[in-house]
Amino acid sequence: MLAVTLVTVKCVNPGFYEPTNLANLGVQLVPFAIMTVGMTLVVLVREIDVSIGSLAGVVSAVLGLAATQDHWNLGTGMAVALAVATGTLVGVVNGCLVALMRLPSIIVTLAMMAVLKGAGQILLDGKWVSSLPLDLRAIAAGGVPIWVGLAVIAGAYAMLTLHPWGWRLRAVGSHPEAAAKVGLPLRRLKILSFTLMGFLTAVATVVSVPQLSVVESGFGSGWELFVITCVVLGGVSISGGKGTLFGALLGVAVMGTMRSVLVYLKLGDQAVYWERAIQGGLILVAAVADRIIALRKSQVTTRETV
């Protein structure tokens, strides 16, 4: 699929493969790759998190307000720490509500999405934060985002493949009751997934805010859909337990190229309007394909999935 997209692009717009364009694309995609890692963990345990877009908005507001002199003026180090703490805390709350209260994650995170959206708007109070300090801007320069992204991916890959943790997550996602019977800490694993999701969303926000000149309240809107599309497109089963990090990251590459292709095709404003439709369609196609594959595999034993 990536290949098809890339070839189409080559025909449509040769200028796409200029090294500078590719480098720009890479830097732009790093935040999404980081969040996709988190979302993969959440989807693997058969949950979902739709609050990350609003969370990114709140984290960006906290970061911007804390770092700038004419607002809270806490210094860049403190600001980054506060931003990451905010994200992690929201992740913990989501995880606890889902795992301890056993609530459906879509309802919890839908509510959280609204709460955070309101909170972000109240924090910024309809204004925007400009004049970000220079040391915060340094984060965006010199390939720092790419190194952070690689570190996150390497860390998650190591945890998922080298450590038994990866298998535990998949076990919880593919059959929660069985996983609980063999003594896996179901609740702890789910809380951990959501916590990492919150943490990684904050990290993604921290590396992407300095790329902008101002922080405003629209930041992060629609990110959740982009990331979920990447994950399901990358073959991570929405019914849990199946999927690889590599696949999900390929999903990011496909969606990233597709997004810039839409811009490059000179559709202008049209592209922005249709993007959400394309994402929805892709999620639907991926979900149907996943279901059909599952049905083919289990024609003898009927297996109920969520």
Added chain:
Amino acid sequence: MRRALKGFGSYEAGLLGLLVLLMIGFGLADPAFLSLGAQLDLSGPLWESLLLAVPMTLIVVTGAIDLSVGAAVSLCAVCFGLMFQSTGSVLTSGMVSLGVGVLVGTVNGLLVSLINIHSLVVTLATMALGFGIAEGASRGQPFSGFGPTLNPVAKWAVVFAFGAAVWTAVWTRRSVTGQSLYVIGLNETAAEYSGYPVKRSKVALFVVQGLMAGLVAVIYAARRGSVKSDIGQGLELDVVTAVVLGGTSVFGGRGSVWGTVLGALLVHEVRQFASWHWERNELIPLLIGGLLLISVTAGRVIDGIKTPQ
């Protein structure tokens, strides 16, 4: 009357008490908010969310959910606008709006019940698809100038909403089909083996939900005189909150239409008071999201945390 009120249990009474307390509080803070004139002026959105929340209750009772209602309303509204632009006939445009709603519902219903994908995944995708097509087809432009032919529809909204609520409340209590929805929600497999038309019921519910979205789009057009692709944005949150706050279990099998009516009233009053008294619209998502979180947690406590999923 007694028949209609059957199913008004202690939870609903508690909710009614909460609503009364809330209204007293709002009245003390701002007496003008309680006046009949103000309430009637502000009541427009209530009928629309009621029309969506009643079928949503039934869908949630069967253990499913429809996150695409807001997107369906947007899509229907844009189709209404586009059709009106090209034909100039309110009747044709209205029919198109209802038809598009039925189409969205059919797609949702078939994917959920025939291919057996979980409804939240299906409707999350159709939500994005619906908003995306609405935005793409209208390019974010508003439609207006529908003329006076449409005006009576806005006045009839209250009748539609009450009719839907009363009829559904009686129907779920009194008819075999209505009761079978609860059986499906409690144990779908058992319901299927007992010969209940599980798949057909689910498709039908999603189709009705879509039809209501089409109707709401027309009512909105009549009330406001203009429509835009973002009118359904966030509507799913209000509707789901009304249903869950009304005591319907998100795991299916428990819930009542009266609870939903009270839930919709609560959500409506909180929303209107926030923009009337505090004049801060950014508080609204915070309050409604908070209401949803609290009510879903409360519902879980009532059900008992130990119950297996």
